[in-house]
Amino acid sequence: QPDLVEGVLVHGRGVGTNHSLILRHTPGIGCQEGFYRTSSGKCSPCNCNGNANRCLDGSGICVDCQRNTTGQHCEQCPDGFIGDVVRGVPTFCQPCPCPLPALANFAVSCYRKSGGVRCVCKENYAGPSCERCAPGYYGNPLLIGSTCKKCDCSGNSDPNLIFEDCDEVTGQCRNCLRNTTGFKCERCAPGYYGDARFAKNCTECNCGGRMCDSQTGECLADSPEVSTGCDKCIWDLTDDIRLAVLAIDESKSTLLSISTGVAAQKRLNDLNLTTTHLQAAMSKKKNHAVLWTIQADDAADEMNDLLREAATLDEQGNEASSKGLLIQRETMETNNRATQLVQQLSNMRDNIQEISSKMKYYAIQQELSPEEIAQKLSAAEEMLKEIKRRKPFTNQRQLADEEENAAEELLQQVEEFHERYNDTRSLVSDVLEQLSEQDVKLSDLEEALDQALDYVIQTEDINKENTASLQRREKQHEKIKEQIDEVNDILLSATTILAGPQKVNSELSEVIKNVSGFYAEIDGAKKELQEKLANLSLFDDDLVEKAMHHAHNLRRLADELDRNLYGVDTNGLVQRAINASNVYENIASYIEEANKAALLALNTTNRVNDAAVGIDTQIIYHKGKSEELLNRAMKLQRAADDSNDLTIADTSQHVNGTLARMNTLRSQLMRAITKMQSAEPVEARERLEQAKVKTAEAVSATMMVTQATTPMDENVRLWSQNLQDFQHSSAAYDSAVHSAGDAVKKLTEVFPQLLDKLRRVEQKAPANNISSSIQRIRELIAQTRSVASKVQVSMMFGGQSAVEVNPKINVEELKSFTSMSLYIKFQKDNPQLAASPDRFILYLGNKNAKNYIGLAIKNDNLVYIYNLGGQDVEIPLDAKPVSTWPSYFSIIKIERIGRHGKMFLTVPSLSSTAEEKFIKKGEVLGPDSLLNLEPENAIFYVGGVPPDFKLPPSLNLPGFIGCLELATLNDDVISLYNFKQVYNIDTTTSPPCARNKLAFTQSRAVSYFFDGSGYALARNIERRGRFSQVTRFDIEVRTPTDNGLILLMINGSMFFSLEMHNGFLYLRYDFGFSTGPVLLEDSMKKAQINDAKFHEISIIYHNSKKMILVVDRRHIKSVDNERTAMPFTDIYIGGAPAEILHSSISSHLAGSIGFKGCMKGFQFQKKDFNLLEEPGTLGISYGCPEDSLISRKAYFNGESFIASSQKVSLFSEFEGGFNFRTLQPNGLLFYYSEGSDVLSISMDRGAVVLNASGIKIQSPDRNYNDGKNHFIITSVTPERYELTVDDKKQSKKNPSKDRAGKSPDSIKKFYFGGSPLRTQQANFTGCISNAYFTRLDREVEVEDFQQYSEKVQTSLYGCPVESPPVALLHKKGKNSSKAKGNRNKKPSTGLKKLYQEVNMQRDPQCHLPMNPKATKHAYQFGGTANSRQEFDHIPKDFSQRAHFSISLKTHSSHGMIFYVSDQKETNFMALFVAHGRLIFVFNVGHQKIRIKSQEKYNDGLWHNVIFIRGKNIGRLIIDGLRVLEEPFSGDANSWQVTEPLYIGGVAPGKAVKNIQINSVYSFSGCLSNLQLNGRSVTSASQTFSVTPCFEGPSEAGTYFSSEGGYVVLDESFSLGLKFEVVFEIRPRSSSGILLHGHSVNGEYLNMHMRNGQVTVKLNNGIRDFSTSVTLKQSLCDGRWHRIAVIRDANVVQLDVDSEVNHVVGPLNPKATDHREPVFIGGVPESLLTASLTTRNSFIGCIRNFMIDEKPVSFSKAALVSGAVSINTCPAA
Helix, strand or coil: CCCCCCCCECCCCCCCCCCCCCCCEEEEEECCCCEECCCCCCEEEECCCEEEEEEECCCCCECCCCCCCCCCCCCCCCCCECCCCCCCCCCCCEEEEECCCEEEECCCEEEEEEEEEEECCCCCCEEECEEECCCCCCCCCCCCCCCCCCCCCCCCCCCCCCCCCCCCCCCECCCCCCEECCCCCCCECCCCCCCCCCCCCCCECCCCCCCCCCCCCCCCCCCCCCCCCCCCHHHHCCCCCCCCHHHHHHHHHHHHHHHCHHHHHHHHHHHHHHHHHHHHHHHHHHHHHHHHHHCCHHHHHHHHHHHHHHEEEEEEEHHHHHHHHHHHHHHHHHHHHHHHHHHHHHHHHHHHHHHHHHHHHHHHHHHHHHHHHHHHHHHHHHHHHHHHHHHHHHHHHHHHHHHHHHHHHHHHHHHHHHHHHHHHHHHHHHHHHHHHHHHHHHHHHHHHHHHHCCCCCHHHHHHHHHHHHHHHHHHHHHHHHHHHHHHHHHHHHHHHHHHHHHHHHHHHHHHHHHHHHHHHHHHHHHHHHHHHHHHHHHHCCCCCHHHHHHHHHHHHHHHHHHHHHHHCHHHHHHHHHHHHHHHHHHHHHHHCCCCCHHHHHHHHHHHHHHHHHHHHHHHHHHHHHHHHHHHHHHHHHHHHCCCCCHHHHHHHHHHHHHHHHHHHHHHHHHHHHHHHCCCCCCHHHHHHHHHHHHHHHHHHHCCHHHHHHHHHHHHHHHHHHHHCCCCCCCCHHHHHHHHHHHHHHHHHHHHHHHHHHHHHHCCCCCCCCHHHHHHHHHHHHHHHHHHHHCCCCEEEECCCEEEEECCCCHHHHCCEEEEEEEEEEEEECHHHHHHHCEEEEEECCCCCCCCCCEEEECEEEEEEECCCCCCEEEEECCCCCHHHCCCEEEEEEEEEEECEEEEEEEEECCCCEEEEHHHEEEEEECCCCCCCCCCEEEEEECCCCCCCCCCCCCCCCCEEEEEEEEECCCCCCCCCCEEEEEECCCCCCCCCCCCCHHHCCHHHHHHHEEEEEEEEEECHHCCCCCCCCCEEEEEECCCCCCCCEEEEECCCEEEEEEEEEECCEEEEEEEEEECCEEEECCCCCCCCCCCCCEEEEEEECCCCCCCCEECCCCCEEEEEEECEEEEEEECEECCHHHHHHHHHHHHHCCCECCCCCEEEEEECCCCCHHHHHHHCCEEECCCCHHHHCCCCEEEECCEEEEEEEECCCCCCEEEEEEECCCCCCCCEEEEEEECCEEEEEECCEEEEEEEEEEEEEEEECCCCCCCCCEEEEEEECCEEEEECCCCCCEHHHEECCCCCCCCCCEEEEEEEECCCCCCCCCCCCEEEEEEEECCCCCCCCCCCCCCCCECCCCEEECCCCCCHHHHHHCCCCCCCCCCCCCCCHHHHHHHHHHHHHCCCCCCCCCCCCCCCCCCEEEEEECCCCCCEEEEEECCHHHHHHHHHEEEEEEEEEEEEEEEEEEECCEEEEEEEEEEEEEEEEEECEEEEEECCCCCCCCCCCCCCEEEECCCEEEEEECCCCEEEEEEECCCCHCCCCCCEEEECCCCCCCCCCCCCCCHECCCEEEEEEEEEEECCCCCCEEECCEEEEEEEEECEEEEEEEEEEEECCCCCCCCEEEEEEEEEECCCCCCCCEEECCCCCCCEEEEECCEEEEEEEEEEEECCEEEECCCCCCCCCCCCCEEEEECCEEEEEEEEEEEEEEEEEECCCCCCCCCEEEECCCCHHHHCCCCCCCEECEEEEEEEEECCCCEEHHHHHHHEEEEEEEECECCC
């Protein structure tokens, strides 16, 4: 052959014995099958791994891959298939067994691992073999033909779940919500109607408990009553049928598992896998044979052909053998299944026989006749027939038939395989010999690999153990080092703490010395009071005459003062603010001098004046009515003239009636005038003339008041005369001064209240408490100060004038941050200013001229000067010389943050709204950063200083010439009129300057600022609009605070309140509804109000029955109520007087906090109100200062933090600082990370720690958790890290100098108060304020936390951290408590619990707060005869000195308050109530000393009582006014008592020997502030039926407090084998124990709630069994719910409202009744079994408790332990 060259012999599959050659390309000749043409033209064999015969020319890519393979060379398995080898190229691929190959394969892919197959399931499937449906899908993947489908619950399942919740096999929905039911929650539940699928508006039927149409809601007819006579029989039969159904279900499941053939299919699959492994082995051998064939000669080729044929026969034989084994195993498996089926059928027969025997047993037990038995059998057969006819059984039968047919087909295939197996069996022997040799070698290799793998695993385990051991030892080493450091620190702090008690000891000795002096003073005061009382009694006969005469004198003085005040212009009103502010400084001195007769006369005058005003009001009212009727008559007359003749008579009659009524009213008016004119008969005038002589002493007693008002009178007259010639043409001046006049007028409303309160102080009535009266005086004075602070009028300074201002702020708040703004205007034409232009403006600092800030004019520049203890810092505003300032007001703001200072100047324009702004900065060069002002030495001078004060050199300049007006100091509005002293202020030469309106911002002109202490009152709001079918209130608010009162209306017990609670709106109102108050709350938190932005709030009352809340024109919520009109006339805005906030409505308010922020646009019925023009407004001002809306302070509760993302680089040049305040020793204050580098500031055991990239700097002091403000400054430079705490600096070198100077442009996140990241420190508990740090994108300024992007559980207003009491600081760890509940918690958690109590923490599932509103540190006793607290600690010197004080409040006429005695009760001391009087009794030897009050104190008011047993005298002091004492003689050393001290009551049997029986029982009322020898007595060792002293309404019931407690019933009640318990509950927590009974043999009954589900769990000596009920509505919704438990042997039924469930437990033939104690509301921990999941006590109220229809009285219980209030339950 001419063209054939260099051929190579190859073996080709399927070519028999022929040889073929690789051929070069010959034109017209192609490559043979199994070859492809390369790019060079050669024919090369296809590389298809034996799975394809063709491949593409040029690329060699295989075509038509066989055996389920894919890929360019048929080397892969497609998705859903798996190869026959673990590694390498598969010979063939088969479907994934997920769970069944080919028939039910639901895998995307699968792979082999650890000898098994792992499946990657499709979306709808789950499980290792995709054998079940994924969550949210249902079906049975193991059933051939079945798939997983998505759950369809019509959108009515739990929205908190990711998938809809349905049964994973049937698809039936679980837990249908929104009052729905059905297989797919597609219809409304029974008792509800509506559209459950689309509208989702299932509404409760309003049919009085009857059913209604599920679509329309139409009430249906009552269902016939069902007889309950055979309930027990039906229960028994139902249980038998249920057991039969269970047996049938078990048999059905067994049959289904047999018929499906899944296991057989799996075993067949395993055999197929074994066969494929054999095929793989043969394939490898075949490849070796191919290689040998290539290298052999022609003879070897023939031998290879024979071997290939043998290999083929071997393979066929192997397949046949495998299939034969498969047949044999399948046959055995089928036989075993059949045997099992026979056994199960036998079991089923036994079950049927057992059912039959039970039926006979119950027939005998129930004494049933044969006819009844036959009747019940027929009913049961009918039920079974119905069960058979059910559709699900039909479907299962059809599936079983299909499975049977498939099994028969499979059996036929197996028989065919068996025939082939017999044909090829003769060829197997030779193949098996070779395979056995290979198998032995593979086995040896596998054993060696397994042994090596074991060695590797053992080595890894040993290495891991060694590593863990090393880490543990390293941690132990570090812990030991930390403990050593901690011990050293404790030793140091112990030394420091020991110094404290020494100091306290010395102070106590001084106090003891002073006490004797106090007693002497009290004795002297007693004599003086008695003398004064005797003098006052001389005037009792003619007190009315004295009062009338003195009233005339006071009226004359008042009229004269009125004329003097109102006779001047508006500037005179400004002076009234000065005089009013001076008056209250001398109030304290007038209290003791004012006489009772004079004050009563003033009161009488006020009543006479009020009567005259009332008559005037009536006259005006009747006159107006008459005119109104006359106008109506005239209108009717005109209408009559136009009407037709038919209506003339009617109209004339109506007019005549109207005229008659008008004449009647005129006659009434004339009678009223005549009565008024005869109001002073001659006899009264004579009595007044006689009273002139008798009231001489009363008039002289008022001389001090007259002397105080005389200078005011003279000043007013002088200023009035000076201002008569003064005229000013500026309208702006008039409007500005007019606003001051309006504000100052409010002062006249304050002082009558003040004087009335002082009169009550002087009265001798014992019910009045001096301390509360003085507190009210202080409140009024503070309110007056607040009013004075709002006077927005300037003062003119002439160079010699000065004002000392009351700064109205805690100087601690000025330490790290100070900000002040003011208005300034120069009097440029003053010649003094031209001669000496440098002038002083203000000074705020210490009297010693150290640590201060100031303003001055120097060298034609405004200069800001501050000193922090070192050198002065002067910041001159040289960009705008003072000589270029305009002749009207400009605005100045000075600011200091740490050592950084800044000054702002804003110059407005008269011609436009444009403003010029100038800024200048400076900073302290030294380390000082705090303005340390001393509270007793801090002064604030404006405009000048008094001659005796020496200014620092930098501010020692002549006084200011011009006008000044203060605006704000930090967050507070401040005014010059809130001053302490004024110097040389003369209105003749220095009238206030007119303020041009351009000096105000636009917001100031329309907004009102509330500082939390004032309020606006709009009286008679119907003068602007009427309550109608649609009543509407509108207001806009802007605030950063969490809580505050916005609107309040009151009429008796009816009220309407709109509040802000935790940043969201809270509306509560009661217009006299029968169901009580209605709550409308933004519970979904749709509109947050406290984001420092204006929000428009609208309240719409529609048709007198629907209240609608709208915020920013978006509907928030609405609620319906009884049809009732609004019964109000007045409305309070932004707050209310204290007496209203603390009245009977206080229990309905979320809080009693005034609003702080801005308001505008208040409207009623779309009519505007100017709040400052309303006469009842007090303590608000125009404007909305931005500084007051910045949130510079944040409170963190230990689980909160705030975060912001800004351009910062804290590892280059950086400085930052902030204030903090805490009582906790540990917490994360600041956190920042940049890659792996972390910078944090934290508290560690009371010290401050800076951690910068592993470099730690710790403060030397560890007492920064003292509840005081501390300031931190952190500085990072390329050279050092620095930490400064309160001017104490620590520093370390910066090892990372190469990083300095790198300023990343990316935005970084930093955290205050904690971090969501996992850090070593817990989050901070306390306050952080006035934070600042250097940023890359803006200047240094204080951080506004309101602008932070993340705020988690953080309050941006207020700081509830308080300094701990001294007793806690010096006695920490002592007086440990054994009491249950929260009293014996560690001190570190005490503060957190305090905040939870203050904030009335709620269970998230509950409507009512966990802790009702209660008086702080007060406890309520009573309800049981032995309600009490017991205290174990008695001081050693008790026999020498027993000095007790306590506060009490009661309505009870008898009861024990305090008792202590020895064991035999020979020596004792007691305080008790008898017939409403307080009695203090103790023994001296065999003699009883008894001190009894004359007045009764069971008036429901708080009284302070001190009772003392001294060495030779006993004292009883009540309210500080009544001192009763009894001397005695005896040996005090012989008087000894033993613990415990009893408070509120005594133990049973105690005190009967010494006290009358009525007073031995427990005191019913509240006690607080118990002190023994000057120290508070807390931490009771035991508590019995004592709760917090609740405020607000109450109702009948027993209350179980959150502090824990329980009631043990007496022996007359027990829970045996048969009982019925019924009671009602109103929980405040969703979990807790309701009832528990326990016997000595381990049997128990427990009823508890857990997350709103009620469960009854029993053990009857056989095993535990239980039943539960879950209501559709919340069990914790604030309403009463009825619970019933019925037990009859082993059957227990639980009813909760209308929901019922029951359980049948095992029968105990040996069961007996046990009379064991029954616990209600809780149970001691030792009696609870481990199987009970809920161990908490119940929190809430229980009432109407009945056992077997007998009422149970808890007041007669065997024991009431803990915080349980019997018979009284808080209603809110």
